[in-house]
Amino acid sequence: MFVGPLFPLLYQPRSFSAGEYNVDEHTTPVAKFYKATDIFTCISNPSIAIPLSRLNDDYCDCPDGSDEPGTAACSYLSPLSPSYPSDISSQLVNATLALPGYYCKNKGHQPSYIPFLAVNDGVCDYDLCCDGSDEWAAVGGVKCENKCKEIGKEWKKQDEANRKSRSAAGKRRKELVAESKRLRKEVEDRIQSLQTAVEGATVRVRDAEAVLAEAERQERGRVVKAPEKERNKVGVLAQLAKDRIEELRTSLVQTREQRDSAKARVEELEGILATFKEDYNPNFNDEGVKRAVRSWEDYAARDKPAIAIEATDRDLDEIVKPDGEGGVINWSDWEKEEESDVDVLYKIEEYLPLPIRNWVDQKLRDFRIMLVENGIIAAHDSGSESKVVTDARNALKSAQDSENNFRNELSGHKDDLGKDYGPGDVFRALKGQCVSKDSGEYTYELCWFDKTTQIPKKGGGHTGMGNFIRIETVTVDENLPVDGKGLGSGERMALKYENGQHCWSGPNRSTTVILACAEQNEIWKITEEEKCVYRMEVGTPAVCEAEEGAPEMRGDSKDEL
Numbered sequence: 001m002f003v004g005p006l007f008p009l010l011y012q013p014r015s016f017s018a019g020e021y022n023v024d025e026h027t028t029p030v031a032k033f034y035k036a037t038d039i040f041t042c043i044s045n046p047s048i049a050i051p052l053s054r055l056n057d058d059y060c061d062c063p064d065g066s067d068e069p070g071t072a073a074c075s076y077l078s079p080l081s082p083s084y085p086s087d088i089s090s091q092l093v094n095a096t097l098a099l100p101g102y103y104c105k106n107k108g109h110q111p112s113y114i115p116f117l118a119v120n121d122g123v124c125d126y127d128l129c130c131d132g133s134d135e136w137a138a139v140g141g142v143k144c145e146n147k148c149k150e151i152g153k154e155w156k157k158q159d160e161a162n163r164k165s166r167s168a169a170g171k172r173r174k175e176l177v178a179e180s181k182r183l184r185k186e187v188e189d190r191i192q193s194l195q196t197a198v199e200g201a202t203v204r205v206r207d208a209e210a211v212l213a214e215a216e217r218q219e220r221g222r223v224v225k226a227p228e229k230e231r232n233k234v235g236v237l238a239q240l241a242k243d244r245i246e247e248l249r250t251s252l253v254q255t256r257e258q259r260d261s262a263k264a265r266v267e268e269l270e271g272i273l274a275t276f277k278e279d280y281n282p283n284f285n286d287e288g289v290k291r292a293v294r295s296w297e298d299y300a301a302r303d304k305p306a307i308a309i310e311a312t313d314r315d316l317d318e319i320v321k322p323d324g325e326g327g328v329i330n331w332s333d334w335e336k337e338e339e340s341d342v343d344v345l346y347k348i349e350e351y352l353p354l355p356i357r358n359w360v361d362q363k364l365r366d367f368r369i370m371l372v373e374n375g376i377i378a379a380h381d382s383g384s385e386s387k388v389v390t391d392a393r394n395a396l397k398s399a400q401d402s403e404n405n406f407r408n409e410l411s412g413h414k415d416d417l418g419k420d421y422g423p424g425d426v427f428r429a430l431k432g433q434c435v436s437k438d439s440g441e442y443t444y445e446l447c448w449f450d451k452t453t454q455i456p457k458k459g460g461g462h463t464g465m466g467n468f469i470r471i472e473t474v475t476v477d478e479n480l481p482v483d484g485k486g487l488g489s490g491e492r493m494a495l496k497y498e499n500g501q502h503c504w505s506g507p508n509r510s511t512t513v514i515l516a517c518a519e520q521n522e523i524w525k526i527t528e529e530e531k532c533v534y535r536m537e538v539g540t541p542a543v544c545e546a547e548e549g550a551p552e553m554r555g556d557s558k559d560e561l
Contacts, residue, residue, distance in 0.1 A: 033066065042066050044094040064098035065116075070136070072102075075116035104129035109152035126151065155482070162484040169519040172541035179429035180421065187413050194410040201403035208396035215392040217369060219385060253320050274300075420471050421449070422493065426542045430521070435538070437523035444526050446536060452497045452511040465534055466497025466511040474514055485524050485539060487516045493543050503532030511536060517544035 033043050040055055042048040042062035050061045056070045065074025101113035106129065114128040120137040124144035130151045132144025273296045280289060352360065421427040430448040437444050443455040452465040472494050480488040493515045500509030511534040518539025525537040
């Protein structure tokens with residue numbers, strides 16, 4: 001905060017009265033010390049008094065430097081400096097610098113303090129002292145003209161733009177808070193519905209377990225036939241012979257069809273050649289035609305083999321008949337299995353009335369289950385389970401998977417609900433969104449509450465700079481740029497990203513993201529403070545105060561001096 005204006009001399013050091021020293025007593029608590037008309041008392045050491053002529057004489061008389069508000073004579077004072085004056089015990093004086101610096105009125109702009117070291121150093125410090133009063137001694141012939149009118153005009157223009165931006169940022173933060181509340185309500189509602197779903201899924205799992213247990217119990221009491229591999233060997237051989245004969249029958253039918261087709265084609269060609277021989281002109285002197293006719297005459301003169309087509313076809317018809325017709329092999333006689341003792345036993349039930357038959361069947365099954373469960377007889381292992389048991393097992397697995405999915409989703413939402421998303425849960429609305437900035441040969445990307453990444457522009461793999469861990473607070477002390485895109489001074493919220501990609505011969509990469517108020521989410525600056533330890537300065541409306549004019553939004557940082 002401003003201590004208040006002190007009007008320093010703008011001339012060479014000389015003696016003066018308190019009346020000549022213009023002090024605004026309404027804006028500075030130290031103005032009263034410069035009203036004396038005869039002597040000046042050091043502010044922090046009232047036991048030390050000096051004549052008014054020794055004020056601003058370019059010589060540091062007071063241990064706290066309060067006698068030189070307009071020169072750099074006391075700029076050397078620091079907590080490490082020896083006590084001064086030398087004839088006063090260090091236990092009796094306060095050598096802490098009493099004034100924050102040289103005061104510039106900067107009429108037409110904003111008043112400001114400038115470090116004493118910058119007074120009369122031959123450099124015009126217009127950024128802090130636009131009226132040029134810091135170079136009142138004209139050291140080296142340097143004279144700084146008053147530029148407060150131009151600088152103040154530009155500052156007011158920029159300040160108005162910053163004010164509008166801060167106002168928009170405040171509205172944007174309200175929107176983020178409202179969105180975060182809506183998202184949180186959705187999570188809370190989803191948790192309630194998931195809790196109900198988990199309870200229902202748990203009941204379904206218990207029911208499915210009971211169904212499976214009963215199906216397995218019934219399976220243990222089931223009497224089954226011998227497996228396929230234990231069937232009669234003759235039956236197996238008969239099945240193989242049946243399959244092979246069926247293949248041969250199919251091939252024979254196809255061959256017969258091809259024969260008939262070829263026979264018909266030959267007869268057609270013979271008819272064509274016979275007609276050609278009868279119709280051609282013998283006087284036509286064409287050797288090709290004559291050779292063709294002679295070749296046909298030779299072919300027709302040869303004896304043709306006698307083939308009993310009709311008898312052969314009758315035999316083929318009998319061969320291709322399906323088995324079981326016309327007294328050929330009846331495969332069912334070979335495939336029929338002999339009845340086992342179990343089959344004979346259960347056939348007895350066929351002669352009983354239906355109620356008694358069901359009662360006997362159930363009693364026999366229960367009796368066998370009792371024998372199996374007590375280890376008296378071994379359970380029959382057929383190598384596979386029945387469809388009833390398989391369906392019951394699948395139903396149980398489906399119910400268990402559904403229950404696990406509900407529980408995992410419920411656990412994730414509960415963890416998310418307990419996570420710190422900043423004041424008013426405001427960062428919940430930004431979770432998963434990313435913002436990036438080009439910087440030299442890399443593009444840096446910040447994903448809110450997720451990760452930070454370094455992306456090379458010339459290709460190659462992305463480098464993880466850290467994964468989000470927590471929110472913390474850091475203290476900064478920096479000058480705020482004119483456009484307001486900076487951290488300023490004071491406590492700032494920071495996001496800590498750790499456990500990034502391992503750095504060669506160094507630690508795992510980490511990033512500290514320091515946040516300041518801005519209208520839009522944007523990365524301002526990226527620096528590598530140590531090897532693979534990064535710092536991002538980021539603007540976001542999420543950290544702006546809800547009401548315009550609050551300290552964080554005003555950007556007042558004139559107190560850093």
